[in-house]
Amino acid sequence: MLSDEMQEMHLTQTGWVAGNARYDDGTKDNHGCPPDAVLTVRREVVAPAIGVARVSENETKHSDDEQLIAELLAKYGKAQFCV
Numbered sequence: 001m002l003s004d005e006m007q008e009m010h011l012t013q014t015g016w017v018a019g020n021a022r023y024d025d026g027t028k029d030n031h032g033c034p035p036d037a038v039l040t041v042r043r044e045v046v047a048p049a050i051g052v053a054r055v056s057e058n059e060t061k062h063s064d065d066e067q068l069i070a071e072l073l074a075k076y077g078k079a080q081f082c083v
Contacts, residue, residue: 003047009079010037011072016079023083038063038072041079 008019012034019040021029033040040060047053063069 002049003045003053005083006042006044007081007083008033008040008042009081010034011039011041011069011076011079012036013038013072015076021083033062038065038069043079043081043083045083 003024005021005023007021010017010019010033013036017031017034017037018029019031019033021027021031039062041057042060043055043057045053045055061069
């Protein structure tokens with residue numbers, strides 16, 4: 001395995017907030033999920049030594065208020081990742 005990284009971003013009333021992360025150099029960020037998060041997006045990047053890299057993003061909703069989530073996404077855009 002050449003690369004196996006993960007990062008979470010949480011959407012809140014004040015914008016995107018960094019969550020947990022795991023990097024290839026062994027560093028880990030443990031920030032947890034803020035209590036006011038309405039949406040979490042988790043990105044994983046797996047790149048084998050041979051073959052095609054796989055990038056996946058999974059969403060977890062922390063609110064049933066679809067309108068609020070849509071408004072915050074319109075205001076703050078998509079999550080920006082560094083992995």
